[in-house]
Amino acid sequence: MTTTNQTSLRATTRRGLHARWRVLRMLAAATLVGAALAGCTGEQFQKGYILPPGALEQIPIGASQDQVLIVMGTPSTVATLDGEVFYYISQRSERPVAFMNQKVVDQRVIAVYFDKNRRVRRLANYGLQDGKIFDFISRTTPTSGQEMSYLTPLFKLLSFN
Numbered sequence: 059m060t061t062t063n064q065t066s067l068r069a070t071t072r073r074g075l076h077a078r079w080r081v082l083r084m085l086a087a088a089t090l091v092g093a094a095l096a097g098c099t100g101e102q103f104q105k106g107y108i109l110p111p112g113a114l115e116q117i118p119i120g121a122s123q124d125q126v127l128i129v130m131g132t133p134s135t136v137a138t139l140d141g142e143v144f145y146y147i148s149q150r151s152e153r154p155v156a157f158m159n160q161k162v163v164d165q166r167v168i169a170v171y172f173d174k175n176r177r178v179r180r181l182a183n184y185g186l187q188d189g190k191i192f193d194f195i196s197r198t199t200p201t202s203g204q205e206m207s208y209l210t211p212l213f214k215l216l217s218f219n
Contacts, residue, residue, distance in 0.1 A: 105150075107147055108148065113129050119180070120177050130144070143169055145169055146170075148164075167183075
């Protein structure tokens with residue numbers, strides 16, 4: 059083999075190696091970008107009742123129990139505290155990456171209070187604010203002993219922490 063042929067063969071081999079390394083680097087970069095994007099996607103979980111948009115606005119004070127059932131559907135649980143109460147219970151949690159623990163983002167208990175004639179007396183949308191049960195409709199914390207004794211176990215039951 060002549061020197062020019064050897065030099066030409068080496069140059070061709072070097073170009074082939076450079077092309078392979080370039081392809082491998084591009085594949086590694088694409089894999090890293092894909093892994094980074096996959097780590098960014100999180101999962102959200104909804105447990106319990108899903109409140110339809112505008113549902114609470116469709117239930118005026120004085121509406122019948124049948125109207126509430128049509129708009130809201132079957133309640134999660136029913137209680138009798140000085141009249142009947144429908145409770146719609148939900149919890150929203152998320153986890154940023156698979157295999158991690160879920161973190162509770164929001165817990166809600168929507169309560170529809172009825173009078174003795176089975177008409178809506180009051181609506182409440184309870185959630186947790188600063189670790190205390192809070193009504194997001196009236197912007198108050200409930201103080202009735204009987205009502206608090208029923209809501210507190212519901213929130214403790216929903217909390218998995």
